Amino acid sequence: MSKNTTYPGINAGRLWQRHLDMAKIGATAGGGVHRMALTNEDIEAHVLLVKWAEAHGFTTDLDAIGNMFIRRDGIDPSLPPVSSGSHTDTQPNGGRFDGITGVLAAFEALETIEEAGIKTRHPLETIIWNNEEGPRFTPSCMGSAVYSGDRKLDEMLTRQDSEGITMGTCVDELRKALPQAGSRELGAPIASFLEVHIEQGTRLESSGNIIGAVTGMQGYRRFEIQVTGEDSHSGTTPRSRRKDAFVAATDMTHALRDILWDDEDEMRYTIGRFEVRPGGVSVVPGQVNFYIDLRYHNKKTLDELGERIPQICKAHAGPCEMKILDALKVDPMEFPEEVISGIEAAADWHGFGHERMYSYAGHDARFAARLCPAGMIFIPCWKGISHNEAESAEPEHIAAAAQIITDMLIDQAI
């Protein structure tokens, strides 16, 4: 924190209004937002951001995987951008803050700095990473992982949603909706990256602090499992002749629950997608596809458990076949100490209560951190509820985070 600089105050009312405007795009009857990656709604959100950006003369670039970069030029065009951002996509029937708050806080910083007439050496950017959530196109964090080189562009562009539409087609749609956008090379240098996000937990709510300086992120293992048995008639087929994929798959999920049980309640084991086919009430189901989502902070334990999951599933397949269609391994990570202490210093400057905390969710900042010093700022989230229409955050907490982003971008870019 440079005390030589006067930091301009952000416009909290405008920032909240932008949240209300964005929440209309994909609004659900239950008060949430359903705006999955690069659907018409998500593209509409991108277009609205660009409209706001153009009012200030900011420019926009898109890269080959659909990440979007809103840019305020700096004095020295040879310097890489000092950046902040998050994502505009949501879970199915998700909330009004996950992702979009980080985008709008970053954009508010750009607007504030522009209106204050502050010249920076580095360009400033708001980044909207494509497809962070992953329910429409797997995997999650697709945009940031391709940008960082952790995922292959060609493979990701062929990923399909449940209707057979490819990510490649959707990125083309986004580009058509924004003909004025320039092009950005994947992996082009970034000077630094900050991401504001709701905590999606209850630690800040409990402590009363409003700023979390995030120290690192859980690692995770994800497996897509296919269990294949045989469709048969529920009335005529005795148990001994069944190849019941539902029975085999739930034997697997139960066995995994026993193995993955920890008294500390730190292990995060979830079956969130579980599809039974053909789905007739009176048909013994011949196929189940399901996903295992396992997260933990300790790399060694996570590695050991990750190794055992395929064996455990195989051991419980009974008369069915078990196949791993996809597996993903991401190690736990830590943010650089100078970014964490930078967030603390900025919070102190404004008198915002803060604490260091760990992220139990994955975020795009994980992949941005491969390219540059990166960090994350958490704000409280009502009852810790997220990925849910009831997700809620306070305008003053969002404003506090946006103020810290503004200060830090100035420090880093000036």
Add this chain to the structure above:
Amino acid sequence: MSKNTTYPGINAGRLWQRHLDMAKIGATAGGGVHRMALTNEDIEAHVLLVKWAEAHGFTTDLDAIGNMFIRRDGIDPSLPPVSSGSHTDTQPNGGRFDGITGVLAAFEALETIEEAGIKTRHPLETIIWNNEEGPRFTPSCMGSAVYSGDRKLDEMLTRQDSEGITMGTCVDELRKALPQAGSRELGAPIASFLEVHIEQGTRLESSGNIIGAVTGMQGYRRFEIQVTGEDSHSGTTPRSRRKDAFVAATDMTHALRDILWDDEDEMRYTIGRFEVRPGGVSVVPGQVNFYIDLRYHNKKTLDELGERIPQICKAHAGPCEMKILDALKVDPMEFPEEVISGIEAAADWHGFGHERMYSYAGHDARFAARLCPAGMIFIPCWKGISHNEAESAEPEHIAAAAQIITDMLIDQAI
């Protein structure tokens, strides 16, 4: 069996060709048939039957729930029809014989009797019961159960498929496709009913007999269960704060499996439809809807177990809510001895190997039996596989059953 009558031989080649023609309507790439109740394909199957019927001058009636009656007039118009039939609808990606074989065997009998110029006092009818399978519109055996008075017409017409289309709309579509059809009163008297069906089990295949004289049918309990928890983030929500509907629902299905285990392997317990919502890989699922299908031959045991199911589910709901959205109770039943022995006598007359057997599947004949003497004839089914694209039956076995139907219709109607 009246030995005074000469029974005309059926046309086995035509009967097989009709199977091939019908299998084209809704044919799947895997060699099966996907022709759910009153879809365009199922209506097309009805229209094709009527076309064949009209070539002989037979007439067609429809009732208010979409059952279809193909009629060859008798000498005495005051007598109720002597009938046979089954259904044209299939399970999703089902086979080429379940249902349609009973329809085509019945129709072959009408054609054979017509071509032989045999006058009968009673009219003869081929009945196509609507929506026997039930995966598009619950419950199964809808058409026959409404006709017999076991289900209410008004309620059934409002049943919706997954796209919100009602059964009432579909029945209207069927009527529009068959403007020449007359009207039949629900519950109008029937003199007798016979149904040919593939066994959907392996007993005939094992014994080498080709005709099963069915003695009765399993009773069943069906429950639609809704488990409601709370959507939350898979990375941030500790186990102790989750309301995971997947965990609760699979605890229920596991507990039921323990309770419903019998060493004799006669109890049929199946979870064939199990829907997890919202279905994001990284979302702890807040809702599961699933169906329990339980079948057994002993009324007392079935009653006792049926009573316990809701309690067992409730006991395993954990932090979630459990609600029974629908429950269905159908008792085991027996066919009249004179019909069973009539089938045996006809099989003996032609030298077809036969045996008495029990039906582990439900069929429309259950409801027809409320109105008149009814019976069922089973034929072998390859490996017992049914509700599956691989379902298979032999032309000569189908022909044998059609011959028995022909003989019995003559005996009953003459």
